[in-house]
Amino acid sequence: YRQVIAAPTSRRLIIARYRRATWDTLVHGETPFQCTVCDRKFSSSVALRYHLRIHTGEKPYECTICNKKFSRLWTLRTHLRLHTGERPARCTVCSKTFRTASYLTMHLRTHTGEKPFTCNDCGMQFVVGGALKAHIKCVHAKTRDFECTACSKKFSTSGHLRTHLRTHTGERPFACSVCNKKCSTPAALRTHLRVHTGEKPFECSVCSRKFVHSCSLKAHLKAHTGENKPRVVTDREIRE
Numbered sequence: 001y002r003q004v005i006a007a008p009t010s011r012r013l014i015i016a017r018y019r020r021a022t023w024d025t026l027v028h029g030e031t032p033f034q035c036t037v038c039d040r041k042f043s044s045s046v047a048l049r050y051h052l053r054i055h056t057g058e059k060p061y062e063c064t065i066c067n068k069k070f071s072r073l074w075t076l077r078t079h080l081r082l083h084t085g086e087r088p089a090r091c092t093v094c095s096k097t098f099r100t101a102s103y104l105t106m107h108l109r110t111h112t113g114e115k116p117f118t119c120n121d122c123g124m125q126f127v128v129g130g131a132l133k134a135h136i137k138c139v140h141a142k143t144r145d146f147e148c149t150a151c152s153k154k155f156s157t158s159g160h161l162r163t164h165l166r167t168h169t170g171e172r173p174f175a176c177s178v179c180n181k182k183c184s185t186p187a188a189l190r191t192h193l194r195v196h197t198g199e200k201p202f203e204c205s206v207c208s209r210k211f212v213h214s215c216s217l218k219a220h221l222k223a224h225t226g227e228n229k230p231r232v233v234t235d236r237e238i239r240e
Helices: 011-028 045-056 073-084 101-112 129-141 158-169 186-197 214-225 235-239
Strands: none
Touching: none
């Protein structure tokens, strides 16, 4: 009996195999690999194997920092940038940076005004397809499939539930690269980083004063509208 040890496969070899596997699809339009669960067809066995994880729930790649699991290695690598703060994709209009090129593409729509995803029920338009799906579930379908095991509160998406659970566990997996302060969400970390960068993206349309937080701007605007003036108590209210 002789044990055979396979040599490690290089990234270049993997890419070459994938190109050969997808050649028939590119040239002849053939998709010979079919999913036995949903009958969807794929051009390669590799693509089919990744797809099957949707049905099996298999997530072999785990983040060593927050233990979140992923079905694909590249998704894990993108996720790790949440912890490292790496944002290699930069907007040429406003210089804002992003973790992936796809996030940059979605951001660019805020400059162009493009909203390619439209709700068939109410006509509301969205920048990304995920926002449209969440809108349909929350507003029209009113589905709350994800329930908190601690307080039974229900949510329309797993992401919203995951963020909520941190209010119970106290988990803060996103650390500031400057002062090591930890935050519960990437959005909270981005807001905190403005303390170090001095960025104040929220500007008053009346006096041009700028703020770090949107809630600070809203409170400030009341100074112009007069909404924050103290209410005068009448004599009748005092007697009552």
